[in-house]
Amino acid sequence: MKKILIxxxxxxxxxxxxKLALRADLSVTLSLAGRTESPVAQGVPVRTGGFGGAHGLxxxxxxxxxxxxxxxxxxxxxxxSANAAEAARQAGVxxxxxxxxxxxxxxxDRWTLVDIVAExxxxxxxxxxxxxxxxGRQEVGAFEAAPQHHYLIRSVDPVEPRLAVPxxxxxxxxxxxxxxxxxxxxxxxxxxxxxxxxxxxxxxxxKIAAAxxxxxxxxxxxxxxxxxxxxxxxxxxxxxxVDHFLEPVAERGV
Ligand code: NAP
Numbered sequence: 524m525k526k527i528l529i530x531x532x533x534x535x536x537x538x539x540x541x542k543l544a545l546r547a548d549l550s551v552t553l554s555l556a557g558r559t560e561s562p563v564a565q566g567v568p569v570r571t572g573g574f575g576g577a578h579g580l581x582x583x584x585x586x587x588x589x590x591x592x593x594x595x596x597x598x599x600x601x602x603x604s605a606n607a608a609e610a611a612r613q614a615g616v617x618x619x620x621x622x623x624x625x626x627x628x629x630x631x632d633r634w635t636l637v638d639i640v641a642e643x644x645x646x647x648x649x650x651x652x653x654x655x656x657x658x659g660r661q662e663v664g665a666f667e668a669a670p671q672h673h674y675l676i677r678s679v680d681p682v683e684p685r686l687a688v689p690x691x692x693x694x695x696x697x698x699x700x701x702x703x704x705x706x707x708x709x710x711x712x713x714x715x716x717x718x719x720x721x722x723x724x725x726x727x728x729x730k731i732a733a734a735x736x737x738x739x740x741x742x743x744x745x746x747x748x749x750x751x752x753x754x755x756x757x758x759x760x761x762x763x764x765v766d767h768f769l770e771p772v773a774e775r776g777v
Contacts, residue, residue, distance in 0.1 A: 654714070
C-alpha cells in the first residue's frame, strides 16, 4: 500500500480522496485545517489541525512514510500551499497540486480587481453601499474599517464576534449556490456591490453570474501567488497523473 496525504478543505479534495481510496494499492489520508466546526463527511480517514509549518509537515511526511503529497487546498490558502512545496522538498517526497482555474470576466461583468481583502474595503468608496461579502469568516473583519456600508455576510460558521459595524445582516449557508437563488438573494437585500474571491469552479459561480445579470459591480480579490509544482486542473486529470509521481524518481526520468 502506498500512502498518499491530501491537503484538503475543498470539494475537489474530498472527491479526489474518494476516487483514489477506491484503489486497493493506495492508502489515502485527508488533512483538514480544522476551521469548519462540522465539516461534511469526507469518506476517507481524516487528520485535523496544522502541522506546525513546513518543517512540521516534513516531519509528518517522513514519520508516516508518505509516498506522495497532494495539495488540494483552496486557491487562497497560500500559506499551506507554500508549506506543502517546501515540506515535500525537505522530506524528499514527490508532490503535486490540484489547481482549479480562476474565473475569467466575460461581457457584462463589472469587476474591480484588488490584491487583498483590505484593499476591497477601501474600493467600496466613501458613500454608503449595500455590500454582499462572499468571503470566509476569517476575512470579513477588514470591513470594520468601512463601517458606513450595509453588509450582508454569508458564512458556513457564525461570525464570532460580530463585526463592529452598525448595519450588518448574517446568513449561514454552505454552497453550492445556484444562480437563480443568488439573484433572488441579491434582489431581496437590494445589494449593489459584491466582494468575492476568484475561487473558480461551479459551486460559487452563481453569484458572479447573478451580478452580471443584474449589472452589479464585483470587487474581485486577485489570487495569491502559489508555488510552482506539478499540477492538474481537475480531479480526473490529477488522479490520472498519480501513478507517474508514485514511481521512483529515477524511473520518472527527472
Ligand atoms: P492558510 O492560510 O494557507 O494556512 C494557514 C495554516 O493553517 C497553515 O500554515 C497550516 O498550519 C494550517 N492549514 C491550512 N490548511 C490545512 C490543511 N488542509 N491541513 C492541515 N493544516 C492546514 O489556509 P486558510 O486560507 O486558512 O485555509 C484553511 C483551510 O480552509 C484549507 O484547508 C483550505 O483548503 C480551506 N479553505 C480555504 C478558503 C480560503 O478562502 N482561504 C476557502 C475554502 C476552504 P501549520 O502551519 O501549523 O501546518
